[in-house]
Each structure stands twice: as C-alpha cells, then as structure tokens.
Amino acid sequence: MIQNNDNQIPMVGIITEIFEETSDVKTFRVVNSKGDKAFDHMPGQCAMLGVPGVGEAMFSISSSPTNTKFMEFSIKRVGVLTEYLHKLEPGDQITIRGPYGNAFPVDTALKGQNILFVAGGIALAPLRSAIRYVFDKREDYGYVDILYGARSPKDLVYRREIEKSWTEKPNTNVFLTIDRPDEDWDGHIGFVPDYFKKIGFSTDKVVVVCGPPIMIKFVLAILLEMGFKKEQVFTTLELRMKCGIGKCGRCNIGPKYVCVDGPVFRVDELDHIPDEF
Amino acid sequence: MYKILLEDLPKLYAQMAQNADVYMPLRRGNELNFEKWNNEAIVDLESLKTVNTPKDLFLPQIENLYSSQVVGTKINIENVPVFDKTVVLFGVKACDVRAIEVLDNVYLQGDFVDEFYKARREKSIIISLACNTPAKTCFCSAFDIDPSSPQSDVRTWICNEYMYFDFTDEKHEKYERFYDMIKEFLTEADESEVAPLQKEIQEKINTLPFSGICLEKFTPENMLSIFNSSEWEHLYRPCIGCGTCTYSCPTCQCYDIRDHQSKCGGILKYRCWDSCMYPDFTLMAHGNPRFTQKERFRQRFMHKLLYHPEKYDGQFGCVGCGRCVNKCPVSLNILKVIKTIGGDENDTK
Numbered sequence A: 001m002i003q004n005n006d007n008q009i010p011m012v013g014i015i016t017e018i019f020e021e022t023s024d025v026k027t028f029r030v031v032n033s034k035g036d037k038a039f040d041h042m043p044g045q046c047a048m049l050g051v052p053g054v055g056e057a058m059f060s061i062s063s064s065p066t067n068t069k070f071m072e073f074s075i076k077r078v079g080v081l082t083e084y085l086h087k088l089e090p091g092d093q094i095t096i097r098g099p100y101g102n103a104f105p106v107d108t109a110l111k112g113q114n115i116l117f118v119a120g121g122i123a124l125a126p127l128r129s130a131i132r133y134v135f136d137k138r139e140d141y142g143y144v145d146i147l148y149g150a151r152s153p154k155d156l157v158y159r160r161e162i163e164k165s166w167t168e169k170p171n172t173n174v175f176l177t178i179d180r181p182d183e184d185w186d187g188h189i190g191f192v193p194d195y196f197k198k199i200g201f202s203t204d205k206v207v208v209v210c211g212p213p214i215m216i217k218f219v220l221a222i223l224l225e226m227g228f229k230k231e232q233v234f235t236t237l238e239l240r241m242k243c244g245i246g247k248c249g250r251c252n253i254g255p256k257y258v259c260v261d262g263p264v265f266r267v268d269e270l271d272h273i274p275d276e277f
Numbered sequence B: 001m002y003k004i005l006l007e008d009l010p011k012l013y014a015q016m017a018q019n020a021d022v023y024m025p026l027r028r029g030n031e032l033n034f035e036k037w038n039n040e041a042i043v044d045l046e047s048l049k050t051v052n053t054p055k056d057l058f059l060p061q062i063e064n065l066y067s068s069q070v071v072g073t074k075i076n077i078e079n080v081p082v083f084d085k086t087v088v089l090f091g092v093k094a095c096d097v098r099a100i101e102v103l104d105n106v107y108l109q110g111d112f113v114d115e116f117y118k119a120r121r122e123k124s125i126i127i128s129l130a131c132n133t134p135a136k137t138c139f140c141s142a143f144d145i146d147p148s149s150p151q152s153d154v155r156t157w158i159c160n161e162y163m164y165f166d167f168t169d170e171k172h173e174k175y176e177r178f179y180d181m182i183k184e185f186l187t188e189a190d191e192s193e194v195a196p197l198q199k200e201i202q203e204k205i206n207t208l209p210f211s212g213i214c215l216e217k218f219t220p221e222n223m224l225s226i227f228n229s230s231e232w233e234h235l236y237r238p239c240i241g242c243g244t245c246t247y248s249c250p251t252c253q254c255y256d257i258r259d260h261q262s263k264c265g266g267i268l269k270y271r272c273w274d275s276c277m278y279p280d281f282t283l284m285a286h287g288n289p290r291f292t293q294k295e296r297f298r299q300r301f302m303h304k305l306l307y308h309p310e311k312y313d314g315q316f317g318c319v320g321c322g323r324c325v326n327k328c329p330v331s332l333n334i335l336k337v338i339k340t341i342g343g344d345e346n347d348t349k
C-alpha cells in the first residue's frame, strides 16, 4: 500500500458537527475543505488529527467505511490537544492525515462468521467502525454479540445509538454493564471480564476485544479458559505515535511498529512481542 | 581502478565543489566532522571517527516538514521547499556506509517511503574510504563489515602517495556524472596496487580487542528470553539517560515532530532527533509503558541487536563504529551489553 508522497503532511479538516457522548468524550464529524470525506479507510484504521501550535495525535476512526460522506472521531479529553479539541465548534478547522495502520479483518477472518465484540470505555470507538460496517452488510455475517462496559451509565459512549439502533438489529445481542451501582441503571453491574464469564459465550465465533490493557488481559485469559483459540481473537495495541508511517520509532515494540503493523493484532501474534503494552 | 596523487586532491575537491555540495571530514580544533568543503577547510581523511555521522546529511537534526498559517479558525498548510541538491559525501568509513544502508531500509522501505529522506538521499553520491588504522574501539568486523574494502557507490583507498578510486557501478548515471566530474585528475591503476594495504588492514582488524565479539545468541528465537533476561536489571544501573549514545550513533533513527511558532505568525512543523533513552519518549496520557530507565535502556539495545535484524533480513542495527563506546559518560555501551547478554563465548573478551 504505497500512499501519496506527502504522507507526513496533513490536509485541512473541517469539523461539521460535534456530539457530546459523555462528560469527557465528544464525537467530531470531519470533512475535508471541499466538504467531502477526507480519505477512504477500513474499520480499525486511524488518522492523525492536529491543531497547529497545539499538537497532533493518533485517533481511531469511529465511523464506518460505508459512510462515504464524512468521518467521525470519538475523543476523550485527557491532555493538551484533546482539551483544545473539546473547545472547538462546528466550522472550526483542524489538520488531518491518514489513514494509518491496519484494519480489523472484516472482509477476511470475520466474514461469514459469528462475531463477538468486547469493549471497555472509550475503546468502543474503533469497534464502532467495524460494528456499523457489519450492520451495513448484515447478510455477510452470522450472529453478532456486543459486550460493552463503562464506569457508569454516563460513561457509556454511543448510548443512544446502541439502545435505539444496535439492539434492534437482526440476530444481534447487546450486553451492557457498568462498574458500580447507579440510580440511573437497572442493567448489569460489574466489570467486563466478570460479566463475560457469566454470559459464557460459545466458541463458534471470532472475537474482537478493545479496551484498557488490563481489561484486555483479563478478557483474554477468560477466553482461553473458555476454550477459544488465540487465532480466533483480535485486539488492538495502543502506543504513542508521531509519524504514523513506521519511521520515527515511537511506536516500536519488538520487531513491530504499531502504526503500520497494528493497531490490530491477532492474539497469537502477540506471543512473539515483548510484553510492553 | 584509477588513482590520483594525494597532493592533487585539493584540486579534485575544488572541482567536485563546483558541481555539488561536498561534505568530508574536516578538522576544526580537535573536532572532526562531516562538513561542507571550502578552500580554507582542513581536510583530515586519516583520523577515523567524526563526531557527527553522515546520518546528518540525510536525517538532519532538524528538518522542516511544512508550515501552517492560522487565521482565526482557518488553517492554511504550506509545503516547504523540497531538498534538491547533489551531495557528495567523501571519505565515509565502512561502518558509516553500512549505517546508511540501515537507514535506507527504514526510511525507503515498507508501506511508506519517507519523502524527505528520499529527496536528500536520492541524488547523493557516497565515496567511501578504507580505514588504514582501525581503532581499539572498532568492532565492525563482528557485523561482517570489511573496512579494507568498504561497499559504496565509489570506493577509495589511500596508499603510499596516491588515492585509489574504484567505481562500483560505472554504468550508473549518477557515477558517470561523478566520473565525468573528476576524470581529468585520474590515471589508470591496477587493483594489485592496493592489495597489500587491504591485507594489512585485515590483519590489523583481527588483532582488535573486540573484533571477534560473538553475536550468535542474538537471533529471533532468543528475542523474548533476552528481553526477559535478569541481566538488564544491573546492566542499566549506571545509565543516566542522557541520550548521548543515540545522538552520536550513525544508525539511531528516531525522531520527534514538533511545532515552532515563528515571529511572523506561521507555525512551522519540524522533526528533530529524539531518543528512546528519554522518559517522555513513550509517555502517553494514561501512563508510560517504558516506566523506568531499565526498560528504555533495554529498548535501545533490543532494537539494534534483535528487532532491527528480525525486520530487515538479519541486518544488525549496530555497525560497530564504537562511537557510543567513546562517548558514554558512564562507560556503558553496546559492547558491554553484547558481552553480558551474549553469553559464554564472550567471557574471555
């Protein structure tokens, strides 16, 4: 995949809409300066968003490739750049370059399969791209299970979309959980790995797990315990990135560069990578 | 093969300089660096190691990527001029030649080509020079580098009162141009004229203290066990994380991308060298996967001895130039790492 020459030079992106997901997560809808989608991508791929003079960082694209009009990014307020982005308004401009990284194997390993998506917190963002892709090509896939957890009901991203749309899809089960009891919640309470164990999924499916490293580790352990093979499970790694094109060395882990060889890894591939994630 | 009288070299330099930017080891005080040649320059081809490395010419300490003007909430992105000069690098030692191959692999291969590096590298002509007197800290031969016969576009030897030239690929348009540039100074010579020198260099190499250092253990199968070795725990201790080893290394290649707010309102995006030895290299909003100096120290050597070779067909990311051996303020270096982690074979070295 040889990209354009200016692979480190961004284009101007315009924020067209902003949706408040939680108290610290906003979803930004972005187009290029002509009003079109900035570039094509596949679910799981990322883009570098930046503000000149403030900074630049890698974000996963949370809209589906089937959306040809714009891209969306769900961004948590955690540092200087994201703080700044959260203050922007529709019409404001940012810089955007990409797409970077590999993708979830939606057209290969996942195709025709039953799929289980597992996510914790903001990590539903990259999965949303894949989930919507699967829903838009529903007949290409088997049963879909989605297990998603967050700290509190208020921290569930895409909550309206999940409740209004995802739960209505054919052959689809959505399981939600929150960490601690809450007045606003009559669903399941408990951590994702525990809920996962309780539900006890059958192993006739491909699993995609995204979340904080600690959640991923627990979920993986349970998956193996339940008889899943590492070859059936995909996850993502998150490391600091600068160039996005496998040169600056920032995201190097073992012989891999996460910005080009990842962020998606089949879990058995991780066995040959030092545990630094 | 061709030769030129050493005393005629200044004329050759002047001739080259009319057609290209010529960089070669120049002496200033007691420092030796690759710098742009001019009439007054003091050329020193005999001394071995420059402080900086040819890397600077292709991956400068600072390189502008683009600039942006921000007016209100509107952003305007402007490209910076593309590097477009012929650079001749003259007198590059064998280890530094290999180092450029290491960088080429990273910057010119893979899904993406680094266009900034490519622009600098494309038109460059590398003229290597055999090392007549290898230093005690040299261990290039451990990486199958032969300083008596360096590999590059044009190869040279200083032997008796001549400098000998050998063109690797005379058909190549780049070298043809270079040959045309200097041919008036060259006379035909025979390979046998440098053969005794080559033999002498090889003999010297064999007597160097670290030339036989054993790298057998550094294979992909051993990667995880080396990563998990308990030796790192004490090896790293003296390291103060100054990054000198990375900045003076001809193959270290990591960079940071930063903004510079210029006085006239534009914001310049530039890249600059960075070091995996620094705590903020991998720092993220939610923590740092390389939490202590131990992990950072380990990363540098794992990358050179295991990760890079695994990715690039067995090519080590170290070329045995010995710069880090000379420069580290606490006398830590890759030799110590190889000896400690590399196992019994190295016990007597």
Ligand code: SF4
Residues within 6 Å of the ligand: B238, B239, B240, B241, B242, B243, B244, B245, B246, B277, B327, B328, B329, B330, B331, B332, B333
């Ligand atoms: S190994 Fe030596 S030169 Fe390198 S960072 Fe540590 S103290 Fe500095």
Ligand code: SF4
Residues within 6 Å of the ligand: B245, B248, B249, B250, B251, B252, B304, B317, B318, B319, B320, B321, B322, B323, B324, B325, B334
């Ligand atoms: S690690 Fe040290 S000896 Fe090896 S190439 Fe770099 S500076 Fe030279």
Ligand code: FES
Residues within 6 Å of the ligand: A240, A241, A242, A243, A244, A245, A246, A247, A248, A249, A250, A251, A252, A257, A258, A259, A260
């Ligand atoms: S972000 Fe630069 S190498 Fe991956």
